[in-house]
Amino acid sequence: MFLAFALITLLGALGMLLQKNIIVAGLFMVAAFFGIAGLFVLLANPVAAALQLIVYSGAIMVLVLFVIMMLSSHEEEAAQASHPIQRWLSLLLALALAAGGVKLVMASKGVQMLASRGAAVPPAVTLQGVGAVLFEGHLLGFEVAGLMLLAAMVGAVALTKRNL
Known part of the structure; x- marks a missing residue:
C-alpha cells in the first residue's frame, strides 16, 4: 500500500509540475494531496x-480554482524557443539540490533519533490535540488567518466585479 500511495503522490506532483494548463495542474495537485492523505492513514494517523483531505483537497483547491476562474488567468502563453543547455543545467542543479536535501535530512537530529530507537512511530495526532494547539496556543494567529482569507476573498470579488 505504501508504494501505491507514494506513486500516487509522486505522479500527481510530477503531473502538476509538467502541466501547462493551470486547471489540469490543480487536479494533479488534488491527486498528490490524496496520496499524502493515504500515507497518513498508513502511519495510523486518520x-x-x-x-489533509478537508483542508487541502477541499478548501485550498476550491479557493485556487475559484481565483483562477474569477481572474480568467488560465490562458496559456505561447511557447518560447527551446534552449537545450538550460534544460541540462537545470536538471544538474535539481539533482545537486536533491542530493544536498537528502544529506541534510539524513544528518538531522530527528532521523538520527529514529535510527537509534529502532524506527519508532511518533504518536498519532488526535482531534483534542489539534484543538488544543489551535485554540490555546495559536488563537490569535488562527483568527488573523481567517480575517486575511476573508479580506482576500472580498478583494478578489471586488477586483472582478466592479459593477457591484
Missing part, C-alpha cells in the same frame, strides 16, 4: 489524513 485525523491528519482527514485534515
Whole structure:
C-alpha cells in the first residue's frame, strides 16, 4: 500500500509540475494531496489524513480554482524557443539540490533519533490535540488567518466585479 500511495503522490506532483494548463495542474495537485492523505492513514494517523483531505483537497483547491476562474488567468502563453543547455543545467542543479536535501535530512537530529530507537512511530495526532494547539496556543494567529482569507476573498470579488 505504501508504494501505491507514494506513486500516487509522486505522479500527481510530477503531473502538476509538467502541466501547462493551470486547471489540469490543480487536479494533479488534488491527486498528490490524496496520496499524502493515504500515507497518513498508513502511519495510523486518520485525523491528519482527514485534515489533509478537508483542508487541502477541499478548501485550498476550491479557493485556487475559484481565483483562477474569477481572474480568467488560465490562458496559456505561447511557447518560447527551446534552449537545450538550460534544460541540462537545470536538471544538474535539481539533482545537486536533491542530493544536498537528502544529506541534510539524513544528518538531522530527528532521523538520527529514529535510527537509534529502532524506527519508532511518533504518536498519532488526535482531534483534542489539534484543538488544543489551535485554540490555546495559536488563537490569535488562527483568527488573523481567517480575517486575511476573508479580506482576500472580498478583494478578489471586488477586483472582478466592479459593477457591484
